[in-house]
Amino acid sequence: MKIQLSKKKKILISIFALLFILFFFLSSLVKYWVVKNSEELVGRKLEISELHFNYAQVALGVKGFNLFEEDKTNTFVAFNELRVNFSPWYLLGGEYAFSEIYLDGLNVSVIQDSLGFNFDSLIPVQDSVVEEPSEKKDLKFSIKNIQFKNGSVRYIDEVKENTIAFEKMDLKLPLIAWNNQKSEMGVDFAMGDKGRVQVAADIDHAKNAYTIDISTQSVDLEPIRVYLSDYIDISAISGQLNTTIHLLGSIDNPMNLIVSGQTNVLDFEMIDSADKKLFAAKKVDVDLDSLNIGTEYYEIGDIKVDSPEIYASLDKESSNIERVIAPYMKADSLAQDTLQVEVDSSNMFYQVKSISVNNGLVNFRDNTLNRPFVYDLSNITFKMGMLSEKVDSIPLSYSMNLHGAGRSEGEGTFSLKDLSSVNFKNKLENLDMMSFSPYTEFYIARPITQGGFNYNTNLAMSATQLKNENHIHISELDFGNKTKDKNTFKAPVRLALYLLKDKDDQIEFDLPVSGNPEDPDFRVGKIVWKTLLKFLIKTASQPFNILGNLAGGDPESIKSIPFQLLQDSLDATQKKNLRQIATILTKKDELSFSFIQETNLKNEKELLALKNSIKTYCTAQGIASPNLSNDKLKSWAISNSDFMAYINPNSEEEISLSSLCSKKVGRLKVDSMFMNLLQTRNTVLNIFMKDSLALDEASFKVKTADLRNMPEQLKSPNYRVEVSLK
DSSP states (O other): OOOOOOHHHHHHHHHHHHHHHHHHHHHHHHHHHHHHTHHHHHSSOEEOSEEEEETTTTEEEEEEEEEEOTTSSSEEEEEEEEEEEEOGGGGGGTEEEEEEEEEESOEEEEEEETTEETTGGGSOOOOSOOOOOSSOOOOEEEEEEEEEEEEEEEEEETTTTEEEEEEEEEEEEEEEEEOSSEEEEEEEEEETTTEEEEEEEEEETTTTEEEEEEEEEEEESGGGGGGGTTTOOEEEEEEEEEEEEEEEEESSOTTOEEEEEEEEEEEEEEEETTSOEEEEEEEEEEEEEEEETTTTEEEEEEEEEESOEEEEEEOSSOBHHHHHTHHHHHHHHHHHHHOOOOOOOTTOEEEEEEEEEEEEEEEEEEOSSSSOEEEEEEEEEEEEOOBOTTOSOEEEEEEEEETTTEEEEEEEEEOSSSTTOEEEEEEEEEEEGGGGHHHHHHHHSOOEEEEEEEEEEEEEEOSSOEEEEEEEEEEEEEEOOOOSSOOOOOSOHHHHHHHHOOTTSEEEEEOOEEEOTTSTTOOHHHHHHHHHHHHHHHHHHSTHHHHHHHHTSOGGGGTEEEOOTTOOSOOHHHHHHHHHHHHHHHHOTTEEEEEEEEOOHHHHHHHHHHHHHHHHHHHHHTOOOOOOOHHHHHHHHHHOHHHHHHHOTTOOSSOOHHHHHHHHHOHHHHHHHHHHHHHHHHHHHHHIIIIISOOOGGGEEEEEOOSTTOOGGGOSSEEEEEEEEO
């Protein structure tokens, strides 16, 4: 049966068929037209593999999108698939709504050079005149179920030769909503393999206020390393960031922002540019009670650090920490040179409720010595109370292990209102001094072979007075053999410490320190060290006060061994004093005594010449020599006219007795007799010490001073005694 259609129906069927064909091929036509005219439309070459319109769902689908750079070769923006579902029925209420936006495989390359960014040519030039809308229209839109998967963004800074890459980016936004009265947005996306970020925002346009809640879980810190390159020089940073942050702010005043919440970092680690560990921590917790940027009110709650590690090393040029912060120091110095900013901090308030450290470790390495010194401070605990410049007294306490069996703990208070107000007590026990051998080898060319160090200190400081009590106890301290190191420290520290030892091999003394903090050169550490060094030098330079007690006699009796002019043997007093020195050596066998012969060269030579002249005169006259002391020989000679005629046969006037005697004997003979006298004294002393007192030759030395260049105050006949270590 043949169906007859009216002309009107034929026209309608033809129109519907044409529309069907048009809509069926529309996506292909649009794709073809857009790709062909892409350079005119957007100024770049564009490729699209597939483009589809879903008229039933009012949806758009795009696959294989690729927008090229201006060179038409490299890719600027590309993605695998894009789906956009529009909800037209919301237009009845004046709202633009999308039920889904799905984007898979987004790949963006942002390049910056000295001229700008690679997308600058895509941004249209704005008109110089902008017309204000005649009336305010309500704007409403909502976007649900936004998903970005498998995205990647690369930022290439050709000026700094730096590349930042974000790979495997997943983004999920359940809702973004906006109207003229209120806006809401929810963001939930993944960062990295384990990280996750959630953001919820609520904007109240009527009050011009907004609140934002940010939550992060296990966000890797490594991507922020490149942002820190202008401030610190490190090769790697790792850790997982977890936060719960609440932001309350004003749209009209961006500085009126209040931040609160909690944050922590797990398994933190920072590696320096030499690929060595610098800082690490198992966990860092920080409570942000209230940070008000606008009013400069910063209130932080508890800060807790679990198992922190610090690795510090000191080289001859600088320390590893100085090298890490060198970029910041350089940038800061340049900023100060180019910009002068006056900062008013009078209204600023800051407060930290408490700071605590548990199970800390500090590893210190000193490479400035002849061999490295490595030392560990372990099991560090630290607690500090309320920290604020408004608080009168801030309490703190700490304890730690010192490289093994050593232990140190202390407590005290300080104040930020008055920096000179400090009270502190510290106790240090069982410090193994052998660990510090690299320092003693460097400074005094000898290692420490054993020794224990105990130290108690009590410090009280105000604005005008420092009172510091120090009690030091060193047990069984011994030094090893002399090394080949250069002795760079000339103070007799080793001798002083040895002299301070008691019969039980213990060293114990108090070291009080005082000072005035108002002194411009005041430094607590400098004052304590200077006082200790002064004490040790005084002990070493005045050893006889200590040694006299060991010998059970007067310290002055062993400081020198006086004798008479022309004396060439030891008397009973001199032998007694030498026996005291022998007693000291039995108790301090590492000591060595030096006996330096001093005398008045002129007086002794004159007396030698006079005595020899009298002897030859008496021999020539066949009479006995006068039995007189040396100090009376001169009077005898002057009063004896026959003797004066003997030494001055030509009756020469204005010639002294000493010159006449020297001329009579002869200067060469006088010099020879004087040298023999000096040698005799040294020999007698040496024999007595070695044979009579049975002392080891390494325990004493006998020698003669430089008599010709001796200062006037030393020109008295004696043996000056010096003490040193073997």
